[in-house]
Amino acid sequence: MTTLKVSSEGLNKIKEAIEKIKTEKALTLDNEYWLDEASKFLPMVKNGKKEVPDTVSIGTWNRFRRNTGVSPKYFQAFCQVLGLNWEEIVDNIQPVSSDLKKASTVSLDLKNAPTASHFFGRTQELEELNKSILQEKCNLILLLGRGGIGKTSLSIKLRKEVQNNFDYTIWRSLEASPKIENILEDSIKFFSNQQETILPETLDEKITRLINYFVSSRCLLILDNAESILESGNKTGKYREGYQDYGNLLKRIAESSHQSCLLITSREKPQAIDLIAKKTKTIKILELDGLNLENSQKIFTETEHGEFSGSEHEWKLVIEHYAGNPSALEVVAASIQEVLGGNLSKFVEDYLKLGQLKFEEINDLYQRQFNRLCTSEQEIIYWLAINYEPASDTELKEDIISWQTKQELLQSLSSLKRRSLIKTTELGYTVIPVIREYIIARLIDEICEEIKTAQIQLFNNYCLSKATAKDYIRETQIRLIIQPLLERLIQELGGKINLENQLQQIISNFQQNSPQA
Ligand SMILES: Nc1ncnc2c1ncn2[C@@H]1O[C@H](COP(=O)(O)OP(=O)(O)OP(=O)(O)O)[C@@H](O)[C@H]1O
Ligand SMILES: [Mg+2]
The missing domain is CATH 1.10.260 (434 Repressor (Amino-terminal Domain))
Structure with a gap:
């Protein structure tokens, strides 16, 4: 049945x-x-x-x-x-009916891929990418572009369009910097229908095994947010210490002959890509720009943000100001709706013309949006940011301390979604990377202030690195939250000893104030 x-x-x-x-x-x-x-x-x-x-x-x-x-x-x-x-x-992607299943031989593993709620434009890009995959049979595709420009969304849309041409499609996010071994193991198990559970010893052999599957079946491997495995602030796209083998993977996939495709999204171009591109024709690099005026406008008018009013010129001013960046426009649309009842003219007069919101100051925009969240929503978004991987509402409930936030969980999640601050995946809720960066920076700022003034609140409510998290997630939490926090504190308190003393002081305050004391 x-x-x-x-x-x-x-x-x-x-x-x-x-x-x-x-x-x-x-x-x-x-x-x-x-x-x-x-x-x-x-x-x-x-x-x-x-x-x-x-x-x-x-x-x-x-x-x-x-x-x-x-x-x-x-x-x-x-x-x-x-x-x-x-x-x-x-x-309708994975029909559960047995008769439908027979008709479809497409296997999907989209564990942490966000589900797109709306998607506008990008027809030319999609046409170009379809051609690269289906006609030119490109082995390696690289989608490049600034944070929030729409790389993940475009790759989701493209995946849906081409997946019937592949036997297997697997999606993995590199945002929490998983080790290459994890990615290879997941992929090989999936491409072998879970038959191959004992994998070769060396990394080279593992890559060879993966390529064997790339030859025997049509596999689509999507790796999202590859900038996470590159050194930050390094313009040459150098791989981070311990992640250089990803470069090997890219090179071997690009240079081998097979019937599959590796699609990568990244804010920066990984090292040696240009060199590989010179040697082989089966690589496609596409750099994304902002959305055009018409599609940018749809982010305001055809989503759940409500009604907007403004002249043609005002629309143009707002959209060009944010360079058609869909993430920025989603946040701006939600703010204009909430604060100004959708009145674009007022936004142009009161904010844009005064130069209060510049594209470079996008954090200012996120800050305004964050300040509008209620305490429950703030608590939830902090947890989602710290978790790095998607979390279900049940998992979130275990993290959250406040009774009220637990009570309002579903309602707050839906409100955060409406404000375009979080997304859903098969594994649960997650924060989109550009927003996560802002939330983590804010968390570090606030906790730093709390420790300096010995007025502890957030520091007590959030576990900045969870003992139960996977190793690579813990390493990411240490690298992106704890390490920068410590460095800031050491600098601002004038040295390690001062920091130790301050922490000692905070602990003894706690001991004195605890009921058992
Ligand atoms: N073509 C589009 N139509 C409508 N909304 C879009 C489009 N592209 C992106 N968005 C929205 O903009 C936001 C950012 O998009 P996305 O996460 O794809 O950007 P990104 O380039 O992958 O960012 P990051 O570099 O931070 O990973 C998302 O909320 C997404 O829904
Ligand atoms: Mg992305």
Whole structure:
């Protein structure tokens, strides 16, 4: 029997819609209401010669809520009760029906790929990339561009367009700097249908094994945010200590002959790419610019940000000011809507003309947006930023200390999504990289101030490096949060000894004030 399931984003929408109706109508989840309402949308069924109304059981309702698969007519009926468009939330990428499965031989592992809620323009880029993959059979594709310009979004869209031409598609984010061994192991297991669990010893052999699969099957490997494995502030795209082997992987994939493709997104061009590009024709490098005027405007008008008013000239001023950067425009749209009721003219007069918001000062923009968040939303976004990998609402609940934030979790997550500060993936919620950078910088600033003044609050509420996290995540947390924090404190307190004394003082304050003291 064919059953339908929803995508992880769809599941969140279902949860939100149920919560809303539950609160409005003061219902419980096992109330007859859900079944009675759904029955109204079901076609009549035959009972002997008579046509009678169909009914739906509580078990089907529970299967729908938990996403374990229900038949299409019930699926559609429940969506109607919840005011959702079933076609928008059904997971048509991995059909669960056995008959559908036979028709599709595409295997996907998109664990931490964000799901795009909207996507505008980029038709020319998509055409070019489709051509590189399908006609020119490029082995290696590099999508380059500034933070927030839309590399991840474009690669998601491209993946959907080309995935039927591949037997396997796997997506991994490099944002938390996983070791190359992790990526190779995941990929080889996936391409071998989990058959190959004992992998060769050396890294070279592992890469050879991966390339064997690239030859025997059509594999698409997407590595997002590759700048995380490059040295920051180094214009030559040098690999970070311990990550040079990624360079080897790129080189070997580009120079071997196979029927697969490695797609990389990065803010910076990795070292030696130009050299490889000179030697082989099967490499494509595409640098992304901002969105054009028309598509930038859609970020305001065709998303959930509300209504906007402004003259043609004012629209142009705002969009050009942010160079068509979709991430900046999403945040600006949410702010204009919230603060100025969507009045672009006021934004131009009061902010732009005064030069208060420059593109280079994008952090100022994020700061304004952050300051508008309620305490629960702030707590959640800090945790999502620290986690580096997506987290489900259950995992977040374990992290969060405040009782009130736990209570408001789903509501706050949905509000953060509406403000375009977080995204959903199959594994849960995550912060988009440009926003994460801002949140982490802010966390470091605040904790530094707390330690200097011995007024501890955030420092006590957040675990900056979790003992339970994977090794590479812990290393990333140490490198990007703890290390910069320590360096700042040592500098601002005038040396290591002073810092030790200050921390000692904070600990004894705690001991004195704790109830056991
Ligand atoms: N073509 C588009 N249409 C609508 N929204 C877009 C488009 N491209 C990007 N966005 C939105 O802009 C934000 C940033 O996009 P994205 O994460 O793809 O940028 P990025 O270049 O990968 O950034 P980073 O370098 O930080 O990883 C996202 O919230 C995304 O939804
Ligand atoms: Mg990205």
